[in-house]
Amino acid sequence: MPRLLFEKTGNAVWISHLDLMRLFQRAFQRAKLPLKHSQGFNPRPYVAVALPLSVGVESVCELLDFDLDGASVPDDEIRDSLNRVLVDGVRVLDVYEDGQKIKNLALLDCVLTLEYDRGVPEGTAEAVEALFARPSLPVMKKSKNGPVEQDIIPMIRQLRVDQNDGHTVTLEARVCCQNPSLNPMQLAAAVDKYLPEFRPDFVKSRRVALYDAQGNIFR
Amino acid sequence: MTELLKRILPTVQKPARYTGGEFNEIKKDLASVRVRVAFCFPDTYEIGMSNLGMRILYGVMNEMDGVWCERVFTPWADMEQAMVENHLPLWALESQDPVKDFDMIAFTIGYEMCYTNILNMLRLAGLPLHSRDRNDLKNIVFAGGVCAYNPEPLADFIDFFSLGEGEEITVEIVSLYDRAKAEGWTKEAFLLEVAKIPGVYVPSFYRHEYAEDGTLARIVPLVEGVPTKFTKRIVEDLDKAYWPTKMIVPSTEIVHDRANLEVFRGCIRGCRFCQAGFSCRPVRRKSAKVLFDQAVETMEDSGHNELTLSSLSTSDFRGLKELTDDLIPYCADHKINLSVPSLRADNFSRDLMERLQTVRKSGLTFAPEAGTQRLRDVINKNLTEEEILTTCANAFSGGWNNVKLYFMLGLPTETDEDVLGIADLVYKVIKTWQANAVNKKRGLRVHVATAFFVPKPHTPFQWEKQITPEEYLRRCRLLKSHFYSKSITYDYHGPDLSRLEAVFARGDRRVGPVIEEAMNRGAKLDGWDEFFNYSYWVDAFDACGVDMEYYTTRGFGEDELLPWDPMDVGVTKRFLQLERKRAYEAKVTPDCREGCAGCGANCLLKEVDCDA
Incomplete structure (x- = not known):
């Protein structure tokens, strides 16, 4: 089954996961690339996004599996035809066959930007670095059965803290994204909880790369 | 988009409805734009984007050279609260610019219970609510839609009304504004001139006087030469009328999340309670051939997987068989769900329903x-x-x-x-x-x-x-x-x-203050159960000394x-009186195709005959 790698940036970050699936279904239709439909009482065009992205989060490494009905179309042509009819912010970067099995997807790289409107307080980067060096870091997480506490440390593989300018601190992290998975915004939640004096005014999140369990780029 | 809005968006429900950026959204280079129109729909994005009239007029205005029409919707309560707390004024989706920056502010009004939303949107835009407090040509506020057929409740707030179907009159109004702006007219001068366009009503040119018993006694023109009758505008030849085949495809789910094709206008039935049945007359046809081509073009351009045929009574569309004979196979081939609501319980319709069942059973x-x-x-x-x-x-x-x-x-x-x-x-x-x-x-x-x-x-x-x-x-x-x-x-x-x-x-002009009072007390989104609060209204009527019974149980x-x-919607008052009399006698009036009942609406037609 073919797969496409796409980015979701700018205005498009506000499109929810379900709306994004509909958006792609329509884009395929507009591009005259008929999708295979599911069987059954209420046939639906088949598209599947690997890791649903939270609303408001940017990404340059989204994966979408699809299956075309009818004659095969060259991968580059699929990419270009889709890009002609997609919305600003959603852009197909690559189309390829024989993507890896989604179950082997294990890690992702993310960048959190902590914004401080009145300037970054003295010692923020050091304090954040020290926080994630702790042996355990329980943070509340929403689950189906209400909030549960989750230790995020075992799910963080790498982490780097930088102060780029007077107003922002970035957190670059490689975290688990499947079985178990860590929502990168939980890193910001940990800062909020344990370092209230360094609580940022706003946090932006961006997903930058996907890996398998061995740390090889996942395609 | 401002950094402020970016910070607000994660905190509100369904943020995609505030960002614009959908497929087929129209953006223009401001350097080539002379007139900016903020087209406001006084309800949420999901409702407004489902409105066909708005889609047509958005296209009509944006086809005009030098004119950029953008969309504005009522924010949901969580967004409204964030806007007020952060002093963020109401903005238009395309440019994300504040409504206050626009030359013209247009409302389409389809439902009485969105009147508070209109006032609330003006307030959130930072504009004075009252027409008399907006002194400049800039920010002129006009309105159309079904509710303009009795515009008096909004007379204090709206500078002028546009009656009837908007395809032609809107172009005339906006063109006149273009000239007025270029020549530096005052608001007053523009209103005097726009009032000459057939179908335009400027409420401030008239005073309403009431008798002792409270009934309306006289409507007194305050300006010499202004019309005393306002005839709604219609499009005569629907085959040639503008049809937006490049429709905006929302990136978030809306109420009617599908392509919509209007098959004809008007209604032959004459159900005596139905406003649309009378005010949308005369009946005008659209040919099956044109409709099929528009359907295909719309579907290919939008990528929708559902198409609905709309009208007041689709079984009465003469080309229904021809159109569905072509559309059903096309839709089956392209896996499009074709829905045909508003069918009557006749034999053909039953057969058609069977044929439509190939996809889904509604x-x-x-x-x-x-x-x-x-x-x-x-x-x-x-x-x-x-x-x-x-x-x-x-x-x-x-x-x-x-x-x-x-x-x-x-x-x-x-x-x-x-x-x-x-x-x-x-x-x-x-x-x-x-x-x-x-x-x-x-x-x-x-x-x-x-x-x-x-x-x-x-x-x-x-x-x-x-x-x-x-x-x-x-x-x-x-x-x-x-x-x-x-x-x-x-x-x-x-x-x-x-x-x-x-x-x-x-209502008449005396209920206008009640709308304002109710809004000030917190009434908004009245069409939504979760917000409708009758007590705001009861208190507002009390505070304004207006008796609801006068307009309801009195008759x-x-x-x-x-x-x-x-x-004037075309149908004569004499005909309405006659129909009322027949109602009391429990006498049926046959539909217009069995025999013309003489409603008078055919007088609006000059080029074609009534298709009833």
Whole structure:
């Protein structure tokens, strides 16, 4: 089954996961690339996004599996035809066959930007670095059965803290994204909880790369 | 988009409705734009983007050279709160610029209970609510849509109204503004000139005077030479009319999340309670060939997987067979779900429904509106019990087991016998199911809903009394006590909203302050159950010293000057009076195709004949 790698940036970050699936279904239709439909009482065009992205989060490494009905179309042509009819912010970067099995997807790289409107307080980067060096870091997480506490440390593989300018601190992290998975915004939640004096005014999140369990780029 | 908005968006529900950026959204280079129009829909994005009229006029205005029309919707309460807390003024989706930066601010008004949203949007935009407090040509506020057929409740707030179908008149208005802006006219000068465009009504040019008993006595023109009658505009040849084949495809789910093709305009039926049935006349055809081409173009461009054919009564569309013969195979090939609502219970429609069932089985819905044949004759709803039961029998034997039946309570001449007639009809439907159902194990669901009758302007019932809310509820309870079967689900609309609808549908200028007062007290999004709060309204009427009963239970005299009398929708007042008389005699008026009843709307046509 073919797969496409796409980015979701700018205005498009506000499109929810379900709306994004509909958006792609329509884009395929507009591009005259008929999708295979599911069987059954209420046939639906088949598209599947690997890791649903939270609303408001940017990404340059989204994966979408699809299956075309009818004659095969060259991968580059699929990419270009889709890009002609997609919305600003959603852009197909690559189309390829024989993507890896989604179950082997294990890690992702993310960048959190902590914004401080009145300037970054003295010692923020050091304090954040020290926080994630702790042996355990329980943070509340929403689950189906209400909030549960989750230790995020075992799910963080790498982490780097930088102060780029007077107003922002970035957190670059490689975290688990499947079985178990860590929502990168939980890193910001940990800062909020344990370092209230360094609580940022706003946090932006961006997903930058996907890996398998061995740390090889996942395609 | 501002950094501020970016920070607000994660905190509100469904942020995508505030960002714009959808497929086919129109952006223009400001350097080449002379007139900026903020096209405001006084309800949420999901409702507004489902409105066909708005999509047409958005296209019409953006086709104009030098004009950029952008969309504005009512923010949901969470966004409104964030906007107020952060001093973020209302913005338009395309450019994300504040509404206050726009030359013209247009509203399309389809429902009385969105009046507070209009005022609230002006307030959130940071504009003075009252027309008299906005002194410049810039930010001129105008409005159209069905509610403009009785514009008086909004007379204090809207600078001018545009009556009827907007395809042509909107271009004339915006072109005139273009010239006025270039030549540096005052607002007053522009209003004087725009008033000369047929179909434009400038309320500030007239004073309404009331008699001792409170009725409207005189409408006095304050400016020499201004018209005293305002005739709605129509498009005569729909085949040649602008049709937006490149429609915006929302990136978030809306109420009618599908392509929509209007198959004709007007209605031949003449149900006496129905405002659209009279005010949308005369009947104008659109050819099946043009429609098919537009359908294909729209579907290919939008990528939608559902297409709906819309009109007031699609079974009455002459080209229905030809169009569906072409569309059904096209839709099947492209896996498009074709839906055809507003079908009558006739043989062709039954056959068509069967053919449409290739994809999905939807529910079966009837709107008999009244429980007895006598009352159905009074309201001229030409739907017989036999038609309902025959259609039900066919549907049940075809495996359907779900029926919805819609009625009104409080119709003129209604008695308890008519109310119980509803129960009787529902039992006949159940019996029909028992006799015809192929799989009784699945059970039958009959949803019955009653609405509270609202007399509307420009209908034969425009003079009628609305019954009291207490009496309406008594009739609801009476009906409920006669439903014994477990198959029946009965819902009745609360009377409060319908009572207010009745006030504003037939309101005059004295209810304007009530709208403002209610909004100031917190009324907003009144069409939404989660926000509608009747107490704001009761308090507002009290505070303004306006009596709701005057507009509801009092009824209007046939010799009375009605606030909407100057608005001419084509149908004559004499015809409405005649129809009212026939209603009281329980006399049916045959549909326009059986014989022209002489409503007068054909006088609006110059190039083509009425297609009834």
